[in-house]
Amino acid sequence: MKKLSVIGIGAGDPDYLTMQAVKALNRVDVFFLMDKGPAKHKLLDLRREICQRYIVDRTYRFVEAYSPERERGDLDYTVSVEALNRAKQATFERLIDEELSDGQCGGFLVWGDPALYDSTVRILQTILDAGRCVFEFEVIPGITSVQALAARHKVPLNGIGGSLEITTGRRLATGQVSDAANVVVMLDAEDAYRQVSDPETHIYWGAYVGTPDEILIAGRLGDVADDIERTRQAARQAHGWIMDTYLLRRPQ
Template sequence: MKQLLVIGIGAGNPDYITMQAVKALNRVDVFFLMDKGQSKDTLIDLRRDICARYITDPGYRFVEAHSPERVRGDTDYNASVEALNRDKQRTFERLINDHMADGECAAFLVWGDPSLYDSTVRILQAILESGRCRFEFEVIPGISSVQALAAQHKVPLNGIGRSIEITTGRRLAQGQVSDADSLVVMLDAQDAYQQIADQELQIYWGAYLGTPDEILIAGKLKEVAGEIERVRKAARLANGWIMDTYLIRKPESSQ
């Protein structure tokens, strides 16, 4: 039986790799790398560096494949994501069928944690349900950008006995209302934090967490929102991409 590992590699710092992940890396014969274009070559390079750092037997190999892109613009978001995952499913099936021998172990190295805003596990489950590939797979958790953000800002995610909600910038921009005391926002391409009515809330923002390019900004939303917008635009222009996450919290006195 072919074996697949979905390994969470953390939010950017090679030191975020867990001992479980190191053991998993050393089981792998072939690593599947999804190429997202020249501007994101650093993401591929980091995966290669992690393998070089932690794998003791150099007998593994890499197979790169073009990563399908989601259709953007004036289109139905859910439908576009479903189409994207179907395209990825076909790519994954080809990789498994064409680049793995029976009995081999392959791995997808997932940024952050495979359970949080990543579709690799969902896609592998769909492949198994389709019956077009036969394999077994395991999931190895990783340190997410949410955990890294809180650690770098030296703050807890939650107030004592209080709730946390994790959402996306898209939902926030569409008017999502939350009564959570701590709101973590990911994948915000629209600077949706500027639409939050209570500008007295505290925001902890971070980009490229765990990498040499890491940027951190914190303060009252009304005081730092403009700075975050400027810094975010400049960083995206300079690097060609950006991964950022932020935490919005009510002041301790109001919790």
């Protein structure tokens, strides 16, 4: 039986790996690395660094594959994501079929945690349901950018007895958020915090949290929104992409 480990590797700092993740790394024979283009090669390099650091006295190899991109533009978002996941499913099936022998363990190294805005677990379950590949898989949790952000700003995510919502920039931009006192926003491509009308809202913002490129800004939204926007633009130009997360704390 082929086996797979979906391993959460944390939000950028190799020290974020849990002991459970380290043990899982040392069971893997083949690591599948999904290449998202030159701008994100640092993410592949980090995965290799993690393996080099934590795997002891074990032979393993890397197999790289192109990671399909979501088609953007005027397409319906849900439709485009479903198409993306079908393309990823075909890639995953090929890797499992061609690169993994019976009795071996394959590994997917997932940024942050596999349960939070990542499709790997969902895709693997879909493959199993289709019956074209037979394997077992385990999921190893990891430290997310949400946890890392709170730790770096030295704040709790919620107030005493207060609610917490985790959502996306897309939903915030269209007003699809609850009345939670604390809102964590991920995957913001359009400066959605600009849609928050109350300038007294406090924002704890971070980009590339846990990496050597980490940037942190905090303050009243009315005071720091322009600074965050300028910083995001500069970071995108410097790195070719932006990976940020922020906590919005509404005044009580």
